Amino acid sequence: MTHGTAAHAPRPGDRDRDDDRYARGLAALRLVTGSEHNAVLDPVAEIAPDLARFTVEFGYGDIWSQPGLTPRQRQIGTVAALAALGNAAPQLRFHIAGALNVGCTRREIVETFIHTTVYAGFPAALNALAAAREVFAARGAEEAEQTASEPEDGRDRYARGLDLLRAVDGPAGPHVVDSLADIAPDLGRYLVEYVFGDVYARTGLDLHTRELASVAMCTALGTAGPQLRVHLRAFLNVGGTREEIVALLTQLAGYAGFPAALNGVAAAREIFAERDAADAADTAGE
Incomplete structure (x- = not known):
């Protein structure tokens, strides 16, 4: 079928909807960058303008703007996933800065990377901390935050x-x-x-945030299906919601790819069904 057939012809209102997505995406991106001018996409637009547009429309207009997670949760989940992947240092630095811009503290970011030692190993955690050091240094001195919180x-x-x-x-x-x-x-x-x-x-992260980071890392790695199921259960055990899980897994499509996100959703479906069956059994027992 050729590009000019009716099946591919733009429908009335499509451009308006795309404009809405782009505007919504720019607003979300500005929240992350803390700047009105999103220069971060300028080099991308020079060589792949469609990719720059997709980043704004899909990455931020569709995914980031969804309900279900706060900006702080989105950025913690994103830096946790990127730290675990270990192959996207420029993007990790960008999102560490974005985490600070949406209200995360330096201590929370450091604690997220200490947490990374458990799920992605010490090298990944040390590399992530090196990226954080660069971002913190570029921001200048801040009042010291206590990061040694041994119980x-x-x-x-x-x-x-x-x-x-x-x-x-x-x-x-x-x-x-x-x-x-x-x-x-x-x-x-x-x-x-x-x-x-x-x-x-x-004490640098509450259990709810730790489990959100754990789910993000296990999903992004794509090699820890049983452990992902453990942490999906744990996230619900410590007060997380199904809506938060689905929003996080959807967001990870943009950072770890659709296969990782789809596998995460399949695992979540199992855990939700397991919970529903247990609830139904409890109700029947009563």
Whole structure:
């Protein structure tokens, strides 16, 4: 079918709708950049003007402007995903700056990258912190924020971690640790002590934000399906909503690609169905 056939002919109102998307996208992009002039897309427009337009219309006019997440949540999810991917340093720096522009603190950004050690490894986290250092330095000095927030609750790391693991993951968390006892007991102990006793117990991010970042990273990586399901459950356990999950997974189509987003949605569908079945069973039992 040729380009000039009726199937491809513009319909009345299409251009108006595209204009609305572009205007809405520019407004969202200005919120992220903190500037009226979005020079960040100028080099793209020089060589691929359609891509620059798609970035504004789709990336910001469609995805970023959706309801379901606050600007702060969107930027935390985005920097978490980009840090985990580890292959988009310029975009990570852009979104670190964007996170600051929409109200995230330096401490929250640093904590997100400390959290990255768990899901994408120390190299990815260290590279992300190097990008954050550049962005912070370009912003100039700010009042120092306390980033060392080691818990001091009198308990040892294992006891503290086990309590947090149960609070976040429910019965499934200790079951994972127990399943490692016959082959890698030290790995199970490290999971409790480091992941939960050290990292999750830090006060720089609340559990809701930590789990949002975890879902973003596991989705973006595309290699952690079982762990993504664990963290989708955990996100709901700590007060997250289905609307937030769907909005986050939709946003990740722009940063990790449609296959990663679609796989994330398939996992979410399973977890939502599981919750619905459990709720129905509870209701029947009553």
